[in-house]
Amino acid sequence: MDAAWLAERIGEPSARGIATVLTDLIREGTVTADTRLPTVRALARELRVSSGTVAEAWSELRRHGMIRTDRRRGTVVLGPPDVPRPIRYERIGHFGDRLAIDLAIASPDPALLPPLEAALSAAAHADRLNDYTRETITPRLRAAVEPDWPFPAQGWLAVGGGYEGVQLLCQTAALPGDRIAIEEPTAARLLDILETIGVQIVPVACDEDGPLPGALAKALRARPVAFVYQPRGQSPCGHAVTPERSAELAALLEPTATLIVEDDGIGALSVSPTVSMGARFPDRTVLVRSYSKSHGPDLRIAVVGGAAEAVERVRVLRSFGTGWTSRILQDALAHLLDDPGTRAGVERARAAYAGRRARLAAELSARGVRTGGRDGLVLWVPVRDEPAALVTLAAHGISAAPGSRYVIGPVPAHHLRLATARLTDDPGELAELADVIALAATGSLGAPP
Structure with missing residues (x-):
């Protein structure tokens, strides 16, 4: 795209004005997918604005999935605006029916949650039900x-x-x-x-x-x-x-x-x-x-x-x-x-979750994989190579979350996040699971990453 051509169509040379005009051009099909946009400096020169103004407009368009910038091709149009997506949260991976153990999602164990029947029944008689008064709490x-x-x-x-x-x-x-x-x-x-x-x-x-x-x-x-x-x-x-x-x-x-x-x-x-x-x-x-x-x-x-x-x-x-x-x-x-019974049940759940996390951490430590941390429903496991570790686990029917999902910039060290809330309480099965995780983390059994 020629910088002068685009500048002629921009009436308000602000970041919002630039983004609005280009959005309209993409929506109406005048500017199509794979069109390479002018450089920030070239458009800024034509509009007689700072490069920062154009960069801000590009950032807004990028946030809505309309453009992408890479070193080889420059800034390229992807298409009309899309709903922002939680990319990290959705990047879980799908391995078909082979996965038998899900360590990717840190969800609670249903067996350790309190029953809701009595609570919902009692709440159904709450004051001011079906009142449109907006009650903060x-x-x-x-x-x-x-x-x-x-x-x-x-x-x-x-x-x-x-x-x-x-x-x-x-x-x-x-x-x-x-x-x-x-x-x-x-x-x-x-x-x-x-x-x-x-x-x-x-x-x-x-x-x-x-x-x-x-x-x-x-x-x-x-x-x-x-x-x-x-x-x-x-x-x-x-x-x-x-x-x-x-x-x-x-x-x-x-x-x-x-x-x-x-x-x-x-x-x-x-x-x-x-x-x-x-x-x-x-x-x-x-x-x-x-x-x-x-x-x-x-x-x-x-x-x-x-x-x-x-x-x-x-x-x-x-x-x-x-x-x-x-x-x-x-x-x-x-x-x-x-409810006293529910409070006691939550205390038992807390102890059960802590025990599951601690037992897997101990099993991994015995195999040369030290995880650190002392609380929560997950373990942060250091690995030599994140993609290879994920493939190794998937080959054994185990899913895990890639550590790169939890950082902002370049990955300083490779990790996996393992959910521990639903781990098995069987010592033999846990030992077998730890063997596979250690293999994924280190490339061998017992060698530290």
């Missing part, structure tokens, strides 16, 4: 969650799962192009969410005690509008933030205005206590606690509690759509949280 659910909240929350909201809570907080805190700091590696869906919002992701490296102070200090120099991290049960690495580490991170955040988003993805199933910055920064800390893995995915409930302004922004944004979370589901969760 039912009084019964707030009364059930508030005693265990790690700091006095200024605002409360029930949402449709933990990822929705984090997404809405980031979406209401950041404009496209803003920066958000997030620990790395981190949950694949969080990366998908941030890329879809259109923010710049600033990675913060971690160790077994959580985000590294030096890495956060470097990230804060980019002036992110928010810092998102998992204080315990971190996916994929399984670390838990210690009080000492939390104090170090809080000292760095003290002089900033950065919103602090704490993602408690497994809640009561974590073997670590919640360490929160909410008591120190009540006006800019929000905790998102999910109850899907502990009390049932079909409840689709997470509670957002913390800074009043941040929670209110989420409430306002939700009013364009669902408006509020079903009172039946909210009170069903409240019933489960108040």
